Amino acid sequence: MPEAYGGAGLGISEAAVMMQAIAESGAGFSGASAVHMNIFGLNPAVVYGTQEQKRRWLPPLIAGKERACFAVTEPDTGLNTRNLKTKALKSGKTYSVSGQKVWISTAQVAEKVLLLARADAGLTLFYTDLDRKHVEVREIEKMGRHAVDSNQVFFDALPVPEADRIGEEGKGFEYILHGMNPERILIAAELVGLGRCAVARAAKYAKERIVFDRPIGQNQSIQHPLAAKWMALEAADLMAFKAASLYDAGKPCGAEANAAKYLAGEACFDACQQAVMTFGGFGYATEYHVERYLRESFIGRIAPVSRELILCFIAERVLGLPKSY
DSSP: OOGGGTOOOOOHHHHHHHHHHHIIIIIHHHHHHHHHHHHHTTHHHHHHSOHHHHHHHHHHHHTTSOOEEEEOOOTTTTTOGGGOOOEEEEETTEEEEEEEEESOTTTTTOSEEEEEEEETTEEEEEEEEOOTTSEEEEEOOOSSOTTSOOEEEEEEEEEEEGGGEESSTTOHHHHHHTTHHHHHHHHHHHHHHHHHHHHHHHHHHHHHOEETTEEGGGSHHHHHHHHHHHHHHHHHHHHHHHHHHHHHTTOOOHHHHHHHHHHHHHHHHHHHHHHHHHHGGGGGSGGGSHHHHHHHHHHHHHSSSOHHHHHHHIIIIITOOOOOO
């Protein structure tokens, strides 16, 4: 966030270091996710908002006086963002927004919402008040990641002033894409942190657990998988910070950001699964935390974009292969 509005003026590289440290500390992917929305979420407003909008929106967010949620995904569209149904009907200088969003993190506690809706000219981006008189938030019960609430959000004629529109009407999808690469980079860094934490816990346990009068970590069947998981995590980390450095330098980084998210998601999942197996039966016990890490690792493979679409992106944009869908 710009220093002029109270931010630190640092880049995605520094943010990735911070988010990774939170995850690696034992807070895991869930703990890191509790704060990363307010790092990448308003990136489109920083890039495309007017000076008046940034003066109005950024200081309270940076100071922690306001919290934001990110409302894009809908139940019937999934990753087909261009097919969103939520409508923004304009009358005078006010839009009326009606529709439904799903998997909206932090909507239980947020005062503001970054909202993508369909206006007359096409998909349009807004940052506005989450007025509970016109919004119903229903929490989704889920397997893990309990540090962050996930929700269905129903908009019923939510009034949105024209002054809360970011940029031009109809260019919201273009604006939202600007925030996607930072999101992938931060998630990749968090996943590496979570995977490192899992491997570290497994290695410590393997040194302490004695079976047949020797630590199980002396067995290559325990050593080799953990060593392989460490190497995969370090490789994913290099890709994440390559993507971050490109982004901060203002250079294209779509391939690197997507690759980082894919590689980190796979490496983290494999590391967490191996950690559970290293603990054996105790890996299933909440006391040792690795079962929680394994549950959390799933979200990094699923969201915010599937592994399969990342593979399609690399095939088409990097290898030049024809579009398959």
